[in-house]
Amino acid sequence: MKLKDGFITHESDGEHILVSAGDTQFNGLVRSNKTAAFIVEQLKSGTTAESIVTALLSKYDVSKEVAHKDVERILDTLRSIGAIDE
Amino acid sequence: MFTIMLAEHTFCIENRYDYVKKLCEEYIIPDCNAQKIFITDSQLDYEKKLTIGFPNAYLESLAVYRRICELLVDENIILFHGSAVVVDGLAYIFTAASGTGKSTHTSLWRAYLGERATMLNDDKPLLKITSSGVTAYGTPWNGKHRLGSNISAPLKAVCILERSEKNHIKKINKKAAYPMLLQQVYRPKSPVKMAATLNMIDQLAKHSSLYRLCCNMEIDAAELAYNYMKGEAK
Numbered sequence: 001m002k003l004k005d006g007f008i009t010h011e012s013d014g015e016h017i018l019v020s021a022g023d024t025q026f027n028g029l030v031r032s033n034k035t036a037a038f039i040v041e042q043l044k045s046g047t048t049a050e051s052i053v054t055a056l057l058s059k060y061d062v063s064k065e066v067a068h069k070d071v072e073r074i075l076d077t078l079r080s081i082g083a084i085d086e
Numbered sequence: 087m088f089t090i091m092l093a094e095h096t097f098c099i100e101n102r103y104d105y106v107k108k109l110c111e112e113y114i115i116p117d118c119n120a121q122k123i124f125i126t127d128s129q130l131d132y133e134k135k136l137t138i139g140f141p142n143a144y145l146e147s148l149a150v151y152r153r154i155c156e157l158l159v160d161e162n163i164i165l166f167h168g169s170a171v172v173v174d175g176l177a178y179i180f181t182a183a184s185g186t187g188k189s190t191h192t193s194l195w196r197a198y199l200g201e202r203a204t205m206l207n208d209d210k211p212l213l214k215i216t217s218s219g220v221t222a223y224g225t226p227w228n229g230k231h232r233l234g235s236n237i238s239a240p241l242k243a244v245c246i247l248e249r250s251e252k253n254h255i256k257k258i259n260k261k262a263a264y265p266m267l268l269q270q271v272y273r274p275k276s277p278v279k280m281a282a283t284l285n286m287i288d289q290l291a292k293h294s295s296l297y298r299l300c301c302n303m304e305i306d307a308a309e310l311a312y313n314y315m316k317g318e319a320k
Contacts (some may be wrong), residue, residue, distance in 0.1 A: 005277070006277055007277075008277045008280055008284075010281065010284040010285075012260075012264070012284070012288055013260065013261070013288075015261070017264075019268060019273075019284065020273070020280075021273055021274060021275055021276060021277045021279070021280035022272070022273035022274055022275045022280070023275040025191070026270075026271065027269065028265070028269070029264070029265060029268050069299055
């Protein structure tokens with residue numbers, strides 16, 4: 001899976017946001033915390049949910065269970081705005 | 087075919103319908119070697135999908151502005167949806183979701199301030215973003231009441247409007263204003279231009295004062311908003 005073309009990230013005063021260019025359905029913004037930002041960044045190149053969990057575990061001191069939950073929750077949010085190419 | 091100057095940039099519009107020429111009347115300059123704008127059938131179809139039930143002549147005018155705005159991003163100019171009024175040489179932009187009362191509020195400013203208030207653009211002004219500040223420009227695309235002038239002014243403030251029974255206003259920070267700023271800016275189709283637009287939004291937030299005004303439709307709302315915003319240092 002991969003972040004869909006037309007979605008871009010932006011750093012503004014230390015805040016990580018995700019927005020879409022004009023040719024997509026979604027015209028809001030996603031404000032990401034550190035974990036969400038990390039996951040969005042992983043999605044800039046083709047990956048899988050499993051690889052994202054692995055990457056998250058190597059970067060942050062969290063349990064596998066929590067990492068799984070975080071990844072699934074954030075992927076669901078991104079899917080709901082059409083930001084993921086499966 | 088005719089040539090216009092918008093925000094100090096020239097465009098040669100190869101129109102199919104008269105409507106867009108009539109719309110741009112005040113902005114027409116003698117023909118020169120300008121960037122050509124020609125609307126293709128597929129660009130017209132694109133507008134048709136977004137704005138249902140309007141004649142092709144009107145859709146052509148929307149497509150022309152969209153094309154111009156895509157080009158102007160490269161010149162550090164963005165379209166910002168809002169009603170802009172100039173008082174004592176400085177521009178104030180009121181922005182909100184459609185139907186909130188942006189135009190109503192700036193009409194109250196004209197009622198309160200009389201000739202001191204000049205409409206820059208009631209709907210879709212252009213903002214030129216530079217490292218030293220922001221300048222607002224009038225455009226022919228100035229809303230259904232056709233309010234605006236071919237003028238420019240330094241931007242003093244961006245004010246987000248909300249309806250409320252009682253009037254109150256406060257200064258807000260960039261974070262609070264950000265979702266609305268992003269909603270009201272023209273979003274180019276290309277991600278590269280969108281990224282440039284986001285950088286310009288950051289500059290816009292940095293160089294202008296940001297406010298949230300909760301207001302009714304009485305003239306007191308204009309009195310409160312003007313007197314609060316004019317006093318603030320930039």
